[in-house]
Amino acid sequence: MxxxxxxxxxxxxxVVLLIVAEVPSKDDFSPDNPLFNGLSQASKIADIQTVTIGSLGSLPPNSTLFIIGPDKAFTEKQADEIRGFLERGGSAVVMDDFGTANSLLMMLGVDTRLNGSLLMDPLYMYRIPALPLVRFDLKGEEMNVYFNYATVLEGTDDGKCIAYSSPFSFLDLNGNGKKDPEEPYGPFCVAESLKNFQGRLIVISDSSVFINSMLDKGDNERLLDALVGNGRAFLLTGLWNQSEYTLIRSSISGGFSALMNxxxxxxxxxxxxxxxxxxxxxxxxxxxxxxxxxxxxxxxxxxxxxxxxxxxxxxxxxxxxxxx
CATH class of the missing domain: 1.10.10 (Arc Repressor Mutant, subunit A)
Incomplete structure (x- = not known):
């Protein structure tokens, strides 16, 4: 017996292995997450592969590295490796709204910073003012893109700004959801393209442009295609505090993948x-x-x-x- x-x-x-394989992560910005807050659709459309710090040196020079929604401050080691990727001719797209990525921008030696206050637009929006319409001009291609609880950029150079909010937009400094007299009106710079390196650093003041619930809004998918271009796309992982299930799933998946080989x-x-x-x-x-x-x-x-x-x-x- x-x-x-x-x-x-x-x-x-x-049975446990089967469940882990079939039930995806529900973490924000997870490429395996098919829910509203995941990146499964963008990952499929742009064939985005995940990559971690320690392996950026092996990426092709014409690659695009997405750094999306970090909730951990960057370390010198991480910044140095990202800088090395940029100096080899790669493109890095930093997408954040809370300001966590400011630590990376500072270590990269650029003046641009994320404000952190909520950008709202009562006129040009998708359903609610917290989903404002912004206009991109990327290499002569104009796109209407919808943001999702975004912020704005500070310390930017007008000649390098590639996207602005409308003149009716404002910064909700006190978080009450309405325009107060002391709160500034737009237009605000919400995306910047920097050529401080051999490659290109793009900073976008919203981390949710390409999540599943936003990808089909306006020209959001076109923006994704334009950023990737003809090169390969990668998503830098390890920047978020993952749930226990995601950690277990990643460990089991990694072990099973190793077993398969x-x-x-x-x-x-x-x-x-x-x-x-x-x-x-x-x-x-x-x-x-x-x-x-x-x-x-x-x-x-x-x-x-x-x-x-x-x-x-x-x-x-x-x-x-x-x-x-």
Missing amino acids: KQYLVFGLIFAIA TWLLYPFALALLFVGMEVGSILYIHLQMKSRKGYSQEDIEAILRRHPEWKREEIEELLEEMKK
């Missing part, structure tokens, strides 16, 4: 097949018992012939449990 318990344990592990894949697959056959036989006996509303000595003899190492008393006890 110990063998039966082992089969059950392996089967349970297989070794000789252990074949014995693992055979073990799962064997366990499936054993579990199937047990379920078959259980269904037969259900149809007959009980079990017979022939059932016990059949099990003993299949597993002579099992004890009759334990089989009878198990069958009694299965009847309940």
